[in-house]
Amino acid sequence: MNYIKHLNAAFHKFYGDDRLNYAHLSLYFALFYYWNLHRFPIEFYANRTELMKLAKIGSRSTYHRLIKDLSEWEYIQYLPSQNPSKNTMVVMCQICTSTVTETGQAGTLMERYCPKNVPLTLYIKHSKQYKLSEERKPKNELEVIEYFKSKKWSSLNAVKFFNHYQGVGWKIGGKTKIEDWKAIAANWMLRAEEIKEKPTLQIVAKNKDYLITNEQKNYGEPL
Structure with missing residues (x-):
């Protein structure tokens, strides 16, 4: 997994998604940090207490709302466990995996959201x-x-x-x-x-x- 390409593609996707706010991004990068610590496995344990501290989130309700938003919007897969003996797991969506666009062109999100699409005013x-x-x-x-x-x-x-x-x-x-x-x-x-x-x-x-x-x-x- 090329984390540089992943983050570049993520930034371009964030740019076009008006549903996101700073709290969503803070939690996403906290999750990405954990994913990196675990050497990018398919899924990893999401420690709510540590993630809240890392993302500077003050309440549990806010944390659950944000992580459910990220899961619903397909940035991650949130796999909560109802069994106290089992951990809540998270899967980071592979933003840079090859996909086919609506126009039928294959390529990664990084390739499709290239800098030339950023407004010239910036x-x-x-x-x-x-x-x-x-x-x-x-x-x-x-x-x-x-x-x-x-x-x-x-x-x-x-x-x-x-x-x-x-x-x-x-x-x-x-x-x-x-x-x-x-x-x-x-x-x-x-x-x-x-x-x-x-x-x-x-x-x-x-x-x-x-x-x-x-x-x-x-x-x-x-x-």
Whole structure:
């Protein structure tokens, strides 16, 4: 039994089955894990307590409902035992076994549910996300300098900006990834303008004598 082909075919079957929810899938993979531990026998013992813990199912009624659904929908065969001395067994349906389709074409479910049948929008969305991540930082120092020139900012600030964020891996505070480096560049220039104004304010404050006052105070009074 090729478990990789089995899981690939199962995923494609899950994709087209709107009856399933996350709890069904959780239980199915818990059963698959047990099947794997037993080296893929025709049938194996289903330990309800351990399966519930593995699948994160909180109640017995939910467990029985889910496993009966999987059996009814032909993902597994659930073989409960009314005899306390006999174990409840499960048979995993061979999803990858060769079958004949409605059109008369033979092949496995994996072959019939190939990736080309997946909507193209899934791949387009992934492609857009990838391009966005590439635009979060400039390609090189020259791109930063050209952008600063287009905004009539100094090239020296462009070099300082690039060197600083290149050194910290294009992250804010060393943790958060930059989403838009051009917005960060604008903030960089705002801070640069503030720094220009601060020396003037410091000189005025330095020349001011705060001990000189016109107010008459009695320093003999307690504070």
